[in-house]
Amino acid sequence: MEFPKDLKYSKEHEWVRVEDGDTAIIGITDFAQDELGDIVFVEAPKVGRDLKAGESFGVAESVKTVSDLYSPVAGQVIEVNPELEGSPELVNESPFDKGWIIKLKMEDPKELENLLSAQDYRNLAQKG
Amino acid sequence: MSPTASLKTPLYKKHLAAGAKMTDFHGWTLPLQYTSMMEECKAVRKSVGLFDISHMGKVEVKGKNAFRLLQHLTTNDLSRLSEGQAQYTALVDDRGGIIDDLVVYQISRFRFFLCLNAANTEKDISWIAEFALQYPDVEVRNLTRQYGLISVQGPNSEVIIKGLGGARAAGIEYFHFMITNLAEKNVILSRTGYTGEDGFEIYCDWRDTDIVWDALMTKGKHWSIKPCGLGARDLLRLEMGYMLHGVDMDTSVTPFEAGLAWIVKLDKEGGLVAQEALTQKKTEGAARKIAGFEMNERGGLPRHGYSILADGRIVGEVTSGGMSPCTGKTVGLGYVLAEHSKPGTPIQIDIRGKAVEATVVRRPFLPSKTKKAKPAAAVSDNSGEAAAKEE
Numbered sequence: 324m325e326f327p328k329d330l331k332y333s334k335e336h337e338w339v340r341v342e343d344g345d346t347a348i349i350g351i352t353d354f355a356q357d358e359l360g361d362i363v364f365v366e367a368p369k370v371g372r373d374l375k376a377g378e379s380f381g382v383a384e385s386v387k388t389v390s391d392l393y394s395p396v397a398g399q400v401i402e403v404n405p406e407l408e409g410s411p412e413l414v415n416e417s418p419f420d421k422g423w424i425i426k427l428k429m430e431d432p433k434e435l436e437n438l439l440s441a442q443d444y445r446n447l448a449q450k451g
Numbered sequence: 452m453s454p455t456a457s458l459k460t461p462l463y464k465k466h467l468a469a470g471a472k473m474t475d476f477h478g479w480t481l482p483l484q485y486t487s488m489m490e491e492c493k494a495v496r497k498s499v500g501l502f503d504i505s506h507m508g509k510v511e512v513k514g515k516n517a518f519r520l521l522q523h524l525t526t527n528d529l530s531r532l533s534e535g536q537a538q539y540t541a542l543v544d545d546r547g548g549i550i551d552d553l554v555v556y557q558i559s560r561f562r563f564f565l566c567l568n569a570a571n572t573e574k575d576i577s578w579i580a581e582f583a584l585q586y587p588d589v590e591v592r593n594l595t596r597q598y599g600l601i602s603v604q605g606p607n608s609e610v611i612i613k614g615l616g617g618a619r620a621a622g623i624e625y626f627h628f629m630i631t632n633l634a635e636k637n638v639i640l641s642r643t644g645y646t647g648e649d650g651f652e653i654y655c656d657w658r659d660t661d662i663v664w665d666a667l668m669t670k671g672k673h674w675s676i677k678p679c680g681l682g683a684r685d686l687l688r689l690e691m692g693y694m695l696h697g698v699d700m701d702t703s704v705t706p707f708e709a710g711l712a713w714i715v716k717l718d719k720e721g722g723l724v725a726q727e728a729l730t731q732k733k734t735e736g737a738a739r740k741i742a743g744f745e746m747n748e749r750g751g752l753p754r755h756g757y758s759i760l761a762d763g764r765i766v767g768e769v770t771s772g773g774m775s776p777c778t779g780k781t782v783g784l785g786y787v788l789a790e791h792s793k794p795g796t797p798i799q800i801d802i803r804g805k806a807v808e809a810t811v812v813r814r815p816f817l818p819s820k821t822k823k824a825k826p827a828a829a830v831s832d833n834s835g836e837a838a839a840k841e842e
Binding site for chain 1: 751803
């Protein structure tokens, strides 16, 4: 199970990668995709939607269950991964790369400080 | 989750060692998946898969009046069965509600073996035992934890069974069985399954189950045999449009509503426990019926309990749904008002508040590849069954 060190994590099993200072790329973790099992549908928000930190922005649906997705930080949706509509399995196959879900223009990059480090998240995930 | 201590099959340790993700299923701890449900389904359709279904209820009914008792309690006509044959049937209550669906094996005229849904076993046994009091010389025994049960499913299952010394038995017809040796163990080998593929179900001594499992895994290596979990089992049965008791049917529905009219024989000698109720239901016709449907647009999976709509009005309810790993199509089962049950009827599924377009389609969602029974009079039940399941 991977826990890339350069990412920030939420307790709800999302990860954030920061690009260009204030763009947050968001997806679900390797641990989360493994727990969900085969993902068959990802419901993502429309570009332009404003999200609060902790707000539900969509769902990841696997054969087994439906799981809400929560935005770890506040911001406006600037891009949604176009590949996921046709290939939701990318979230299973490449959770930290090809399976990213949305990009946000962050309201306040300082919010990232409230998130977990890779080590803290690993501890949380492995505690079960 | 079950509040009681969980039950373990004889293969529990093997599942853990193989890294399976385990789940609770009506009190039993069973593998949900080993690697991926999708991969496991595809292995069964393309080559061969192995399932531990030792949790299934196994009950022996024997004695002089065993036949009369079961003929009275089950909907199908047991008189059409001969030794070495199995029959798909249902237990119904006096109102005609489905208590369980099951397979009855006729070992002899005085000895029958029932394979029941795990969740219903206790309830089924009390129901049968209650009636057994009225029939002298009938014994009902719960053998669930004396027999392990392994299901080998897929186009390459026959060659593996042959390879383990079941050459003679590998020739048995669909819904037939044989008491034979396999991997040098005494087993009941039955050509049945819940996947729509050719395959076998193997009943063996609880203590031999791991030996039989290992033999199948070893012999199956050449055909890339894959151990499969409950997740794959559920998807495979859904692709066939097979129902699961407790999910797609229960005592609130009659066999007519559940599309099981083909296993209700109201003209048999001695009559059925629900003779009156089912005769009346048959005359009235079912107001709601189970239907298969296919989603026409993306929008998530139809799940148990979601509403089925037509023109913005609720006309039914989803009982099962999922994405078919083999076709990529999202399909489901549900009860709809009879006028909406014809293939081709447009419906919508209310998925989290959105009406997603779907169409009623014929079942199975994939063509069935079970071995067909010979069209002889003696096995007319089985050919009838195959035909009915493919409607």
